[in-house]
Amino acid sequence: MITIIGVRFRNVGKVYYFSPRELDICVGDHVIVETARGVEYGFVVLGPKEVDDSKVIQPLKEVIRIATPKDDAREESNRKKEKEAFEICQKKIRAHNLEMKLIDAEYTFDNNKMLFYFTADGRIDFRELVKDLAAVFKTRIELRQIGVRDETKILGGIGICGRPLCCHTYLSEFAPVSIKMAKEQNLSLNPTKISGVCGRLMCCLKNEQETYEYLNRKLPGVGDIVTLPDGMKGEVSGVNVLRQLVKVLVDVNDEKEMRECPVEELKFKPKHKKEKGKEKKKDRNSSGEQASSEEAKQPE
Numbered sequence: 001m002i003t004i005i006g007v008r009f010r011n012v013g014k015v016y017y018f019s020p021r022e023l024d025i026c027v028g029d030h031v032i033v034e035t036a037r038g039v040e041y042g043f044v045v046l047g048p049k050e051v052d053d054s055k056v057i058q059p060l061k062e063v064i065r066i067a068t069p070k071d072d073a074r075e076e077s078n079r080k081k082e083k084e085a086f087e088i089c090q091k092k093i094r095a096h097n098l099e100m101k102l103i104d105a106e107y108t109f110d111n112n113k114m115l116f117y118f119t120a121d122g123r124i125d126f127r128e129l130v131k132d133l134a135a136v137f138k139t140r141i142e143l144r145q146i147g148v149r150d151e152t153k154i155l156g157g158i159g160i161c162g163r164p165l166c167c168h169t170y171l172s173e174f175a176p177v178s179i180k181m182a183k184e185q186n187l188s189l190n191p192t193k194i195s196g197v198c199g200r201l202m203c204c205l206k207n208e209q210e211t212y213e214y215l216n217r218k219l220p221g222v223g224d225i226v227t228l229p230d231g232m233k234g235e236v237s238g239v240n241v242l243r244q245l246v247k248v249l250v251d252v253n254d255e256k257e258m259r260e261c262p263v264e265e266l267k268f269k270p271k272h273k274k275e276k277g278k279e280k281k282k283d284r285n286s287s288g289e290q291a292s293s294e295e296a297k298q299p300e
Contacts (some may be wrong), residue, residue: 006046030067038109078107152198227267
């Protein structure tokens with residue numbers, strides 16, 4: 001077992017693990033750590049806890065020290081310098097007539113490197129820009145091209161729900177989202193309805209996906225034949241997933257009538273059993289085909 005703490009370097013950045021050594025570190029403390037980018041200033045989001053060695057990428061780097069008031073002042077100074085660097089870089093981009101959109105500027109804590117994040121439609125030759133920036137800032141310059149989702153995560157905004165964007169407030173990593181999730185949740189497939197500010201599928205589609213999968217397994221599919229409590233049979237014309245209600249179209253005296261019933265009162269073949277049945281049928285068909293082909297190969 002090994003003791004670790006979780007450290008984050010940006011408001012909604014990824015959480016990285018470090019060894020607290022013998023330091024008395026609590027959640028909310030600011031710490032100075034060494035990373036692949038150099039010495040960094042971060043804040044603790046996960047207090048000391050023991051985990052299995054196999055769950056941590058070795059070697060685990062140690063916390064250098066708990067941040068002092070001097071470190072806090074330096075970090076604040078870096079944030080101010082980043083704003084100035086952002087404006088300078090924008091001017092340089094215009095001077096070089098480069099088709100790129102600058103998103104953010106970031107200083108490492110020790111000022112050994114300056115990072116600029118940008119978006120662009122294609123590859124950009126920014127070698128001359130890097131030379132100009134290095135001459136101005138007298139430090140290592142790194143320009144990093146990011147995607148639209150990362151751009152939105154950095155800049156933030158308000159979603160169609162009226163709340164601050166999930167990626168900017170609490171998501172540390174992007175979860176894979178697919179159009180299948182929108183179908184599973186009976187959402188409109190209109191791109192403007194299910195796309196976020198970034199133009200990609202909304203991250204929140206993932207939040208309730210497991211619940212919808214669980215509830216959908218209890219419901220019949222549209223077009224399925226079900227038996228009502230009074231023994232009548234009808235065709236499913238629609239379902240309400242959250243309320244677990246089913247709309248059934250039945251024939252009454254040669255007329256079509258719509259009835260809404262709780263799923264518990266209906267008799268039908270569950271979806272998962274159907275799928276298993278289909279798989280078994282496929283297996284039987286495939287085994288039959290194999291047998292016939294083997295028989296054909298046997299000599300008479």
